[in-house]
Structures are given as structure tokens and as C-alpha cells.
Amino acid sequence: MTDQSSKISSDTVKTESQQDLLQFLADEGVDRAMLDEVRAFRERFPVQDPALAHRIPVPDCFYYGKDVWEDALAALLAGKNLLLSGPKATGKNVLADCLCSLFARPSWNISFHIGTDAAWLIGADSFDGERVVFRPGPVWLCANHGGFGILDEVNMAKNESLAVLHSALDHRRMIDVPGYEKIDVHPAARFIGTMNYGYAGTRELNEALSSRFTILNMPPIAEADLDRLIARRFPALREKIREQFVKLFIEIEKKAESSEISERALDLRGILDAISLAQQGLPAGKAVEMCVVNKVFDAYERTLVRDTVQARIPAELGRAEMFGDGRP
Ligand SMILES: Nc1ncnc2c1ncn2[C@@H]1O[C@H](COP(=O)(O)OP(=O)(O)O)[C@@H](O)[C@H]1O
Ligand SMILES: [Mg+2]
Structure with missing residues (x-):
């Protein structure tokens, strides 16, 4: 050309x-x-x-x-x-x-x-x-x-x-x-x-x-908009799992707003990155740990964030369960 x-x-x-x-x-x-x-x-x-x-x-x-x-x-x-x-x-x-x-x-x-x-x-x-x-x-x-x-x-x-x-x-x-x-x-x-x-x-x-x-x-993204954003970026992600990630973000946001945790974990980039890593084949728990939980440096606060994550995203959740056929 x-x-x-x-x-x-x-x-x-x-x-x-x-x-x-x-x-x-x-x-x-x-x-x-x-x-x-x-x-x-x-x-x-x-x-x-x-x-x-x-x-x-x-x-x-x-x-x-x-x-x-x-x-x-x-x-x-x-x-x-x-x-x-x-x-x-x-x-x-x-x-x-x-x-x-x-x-x-x-x-x-x-x-x-x-x-x-x-x-x-x-x-x-x-x-x-x-x-x-x-x-x-x-x-x-x-x-x-x-x-x-x-x-x-x-x-x-x-x-x-x-x-x-x-x-x-x-x-x-x-x-x-x-x-x-x-x-x-x-x-x-x-x-x-x-x-x-x-x-x-x-x-x-x-x-x-x-x-x-x-x-x-700039307001934080609305729940319905976040759902659409994730759906657009990860079309193969199962709807039920997408819902859990949306809820997880909203929950972290509420905790940051009420100062229960700092804003370090409140990072939409981290949530989106975690889904990308899981799409590469990392168990969901590990992916969220790397992209969201580890952004918090205080040990006690990290436990609070980890508990919030575990209530929604099973640690061993794998690519196949998240993405249907398991392929991006
Ligand atoms: N309202 C929104 N619409 C689309 N994407 C959003 C929205 N809010 C956050 N994001 C996503 O969050 C991530 C970080 O966005 P960015 O523009 O770099 O944030 P900022 O400059 O405010 O720190 C991107 O992946 C972006 O798509
Ligand atoms: Mg910026």
C-alpha cells in the first residue's frame, strides 16, 4: 500500500x-x-x-x-x-x-x-x-x-x-x-x-x-451504564457474572463513599482489567486480587475488600464458567 x-x-x-x-x-x-x-x-x-x-x-x-x-x-x-x-x-x-x-x-x-x-x-x-x-x-x-x-x-x-x-x-x-x-x-x-x-x-x-x-x-458511572459498558467490552461474558462484577463495583463505591475503605480499591479500571485477566485463563479470584485487592496497601482494609469480593466472585471461577465456551 x-x-x-x-x-x-x-x-x-x-x-x-x-x-x-x-x-x-x-x-x-x-x-x-x-x-x-x-x-x-x-x-x-x-x-x-x-x-x-x-x-x-x-x-x-x-x-x-x-x-x-x-x-x-x-x-x-x-x-x-x-x-x-x-x-x-x-x-x-x-x-x-x-x-x-x-x-x-x-x-x-x-x-x-x-x-x-x-x-x-x-x-x-x-x-x-x-x-x-x-x-x-x-x-x-x-x-x-x-x-x-x-x-x-x-x-x-x-x-x-x-x-x-x-x-x-x-x-x-x-x-x-x-x-x-x-x-x-x-x-x-x-x-x-x-x-x-x-x-x-x-x-x-x-x-x-x-x-x-x-x-x-464527573459522577461515578451509573449502574445501568456500567452494565452496558461491560457487555460491550466483553460480549462473551455471561450475564449473571457480569451482574456480579457490576454489583461488586457499586458495593466498593458505597464503602469508599462512607469511608469504610479508602478510594484505592475504587477503580473501574481494576474491575475491567480483572475481567481481561480472567479471559486469559486466570481464576477469577486471582485476577481480582491482582487488579483490585492488591491496590490497597493497608492489611486490614485489604481484608475488608477481599471479603467484599469473595461474597460475589467465587475464587475458583474459571474462564469456561465465565465466558461460555471459555474462549475470548
Ligand atoms: N461513564 C463512563 N463511560 C465509559 N467508560 C467509563 C466511564 N466511567 C469510567 N469508565 C471506564 O473507566 C476506565 C478509566 O477511564 P479514564 O477516562 O481513564 O478515567 P479517569 O481519567 O477519570 O481516571 C476506562 O476503562 C473507561 O472506559
Ligand atoms: Mg485520567
């Missing part, structure tokens, strides 16, 4: 997945007028450059939760930046990726940590072997190309180093790097922050920054 034809086929896949997502949202009952606005947005801001089209994510799973979808769409369509705040594994990154895909925007995933600084975010001088040139950072590129910038775990950076984002995020919509040209933020560009904020709280985002976002508190 030539470069050109492989490019075309991968773009076709993307378009199909965006169509699927639109269809999925229509089926979920998301407001039609909003979906029409999204279509109009896509027509207004087509992405022609193949290098940018390549940055439009193709989500491998859809976010479930109609109300959250509508809140997020309203904010982005109104031209606002969005901060997704909530406990871990509430689908913040899944939703952010789905939003980029739905709006068909190239995305820049920008992970924040204690060492994140302005030069890295916006760009800095660099020597290209002959002369000093400006090497743009991800926020600059995203703003310039009309992308969606995912500011992942934005609260983990030092607040002072984020001051450089203020003018990009508020009504000024511009980036002014001293000594360089000032650039305007492209009208299609948006920033979507994520922030883990559990029942016990976490590192806060300062007022200057949080006031520049519309903030969506």
Missing part, C-alpha cells in the same frame, strides 16, 4: 468512527439541536492537513452518561474551556478523547506534573544547529492550529507556572511570549482540563485558573 492510500484509508476509519459516535449520542437521547450544532462546527472548521487529521483521536470506547455529554457539549459549543473534575476512573480521559473525536479536532495531550513550566507549555528558544529558533510547545501548537488541548491532571502543576495560560484561556484568547510574536488562539481551539478530585479531596487548582474554566463534576 502506498503512503497516500494508507492515509486515505485511515482517514476513512476516523470519519466512520465520528459517525458512529454521533449515532451513539443520538441513540442515547442527547439533545438533537446540540448534535446539529456539532455538525455545523465540523463543517465550519474542516481539517485538511493530513498531519493534523492524524491527531484526531479515534476513541476505542465511548463515554456513557447523557447528562454529562450535554453539559460538556453546551460548554464547548459556547466557546468555553472545560474542566472535568472527579474521582479517578470516572471516564475523564475517555470523555475528553470522545469530545475531540466528535468535534473532529486535532488533539494535544499535555500531561501536567510538578515540573511543568511555561517554556515547556508554550515553547522556547532552541538551537537548530545553525541558529536559535523558537520551538513551539504543545499549548502554542494547539492554539495556533485550532486543536483541542487536553490538560491532563492540570492540578498537579505548580500554580505559578500556569499563569502563562491565563490569557489563552480567558476572553483575550491570545498567547504573548515576550520577545516573540503574539498569537491569537484559533476560534476552534478549546482546552479541556482533567483533575482527580476524590471523596477525600486533593491538590486544589487556584482561583485564577479555575475561574477560566466551566467545571463539570
Whole structure:
């Protein structure tokens, strides 16, 4: 296959997945007028450059939760930046990726940590072997190309180093790097922050920054949605077993909410991973031990979690009993 034809086929896949997502949202009952606005947005801001089209994510799973979808769409369509705040594994990154895909925007995933600084975010001088040139950072590129910038775990950076984002995020919509040209933020560009904020709280985002976002508190996935998510991801998993895994997650969630156990065991990723390991042939008990129970380091608490698991998932439950013929 030539470069050109492989490019075309991968773009076709993307378009199909965006169509699927639109269809999925229509089926979920998301407001039609909003979906029409999204279509109009896509027509207004087509992405022609193949290098940018390549940055439009193709989500491998859809976010479930109609109300959250509508809140997020309203904010982005109104031209606002969005901060997704909530406990871990509430689908913040899944939703952010789905939003980029739905709006068909190239995305820049920008992970924040204690060492994140302005030069890295916006760009800095660099020597290209002959002369000093400006090497743009991800926020600059995203703003310039009309992308969606995912500011992942934005609260983990030092607040002072984020001051450089203020003018990009508020009504000024511009980036002014001293000594360089000032650039305007492209009208299609948006920033979507994520922030883990559990029942016990976490590192806060300062007022200057949080006031520049519309903030969506991400709820834990609803029981019926979790059931559909597991069914979609593991179509061969028997319904009765699926039910037990759903109930197990809800029970751990209740215990974490009432502070009976910490939030370490409350991790949907762990539950999904456990089912994957069991699908590989590990007894269910062992799989859940590795993916859920062992995430808790306190011995007493681990016993509480293990008891909760054992009440629902028999330790010796094997692939054949879980997946019918036992094959993925
Ligand atoms: N409402 C939801 N819809 C779809 N998937 C979800 C939802 N909530 C959690 N998940 C699942 O949980 C896992 C973690 O999601 P992720 O987006 O990485 O979480 P976060 O960024 O909030 O920590 C993924 O497997 C994702 O599919
Ligand atoms: Mg995340």
C-alpha cells in the first residue's frame, strides 16, 4: 500500500468512527439541536492537513452518561474551556478523547506534573544547529492550529507556572511570549482540563485558573451504564457474572463513599482489567486480587475488600464458567 492510500484509508476509519459516535449520542437521547450544532462546527472548521487529521483521536470506547455529554457539549459549543473534575476512573480521559473525536479536532495531550513550566507549555528558544529558533510547545501548537488541548491532571502543576495560560484561556484568547510574536488562539481551539478530585479531596487548582474554566463534576458511572459498558467490552461474558462484577463495583463505591475503605480499591479500571485477566485463563479470584485487592496497601482494609469480593466472585471461577465456551 502506498503512503497516500494508507492515509486515505485511515482517514476513512476516523470519519466512520465520528459517525458512529454521533449515532451513539443520538441513540442515547442527547439533545438533537446540540448534535446539529456539532455538525455545523465540523463543517465550519474542516481539517485538511493530513498531519493534523492524524491527531484526531479515534476513541476505542465511548463515554456513557447523557447528562454529562450535554453539559460538556453546551460548554464547548459556547466557546468555553472545560474542566472535568472527579474521582479517578470516572471516564475523564475517555470523555475528553470522545469530545475531540466528535468535534473532529486535532488533539494535544499535555500531561501536567510538578515540573511543568511555561517554556515547556508554550515553547522556547532552541538551537537548530545553525541558529536559535523558537520551538513551539504543545499549548502554542494547539492554539495556533485550532486543536483541542487536553490538560491532563492540570492540578498537579505548580500554580505559578500556569499563569502563562491565563490569557489563552480567558476572553483575550491570545498567547504573548515576550520577545516573540503574539498569537491569537484559533476560534476552534478549546482546552479541556482533567483533575482527580476524590471523596477525600486533593491538590486544589487556584482561583485564577479555575475561574477560566466551566467545571463539570464527573459522577461515578451509573449502574445501568456500567452494565452496558461491560457487555460491550466483553460480549462473551455471561450475564449473571457480569451482574456480579457490576454489583461488586457499586458495593466498593458505597464503602469508599462512607469511608469504610479508602478510594484505592475504587477503580473501574481494576474491575475491567480483572475481567481481561480472567479471559486469559486466570481464576477469577486471582485476577481480582491482582487488579483490585492488591491496590490497597493497608492489611486490614485489604481484608475488608477481599471479603467484599469473595461474597460475589467465587475464587475458583474459571474462564469456561465465565465466558461460555471459555474462549475470548
Ligand atoms: N461513564 C463512563 N463511560 C465509559 N467508560 C467509563 C466511564 N466511567 C469510567 N469508565 C471506564 O473507566 C476506565 C478509566 O477511564 P479514564 O477516562 O481513564 O478515567 P479517569 O481519567 O477519570 O481516571 C476506562 O476503562 C473507561 O472506559
Ligand atoms: Mg485520567
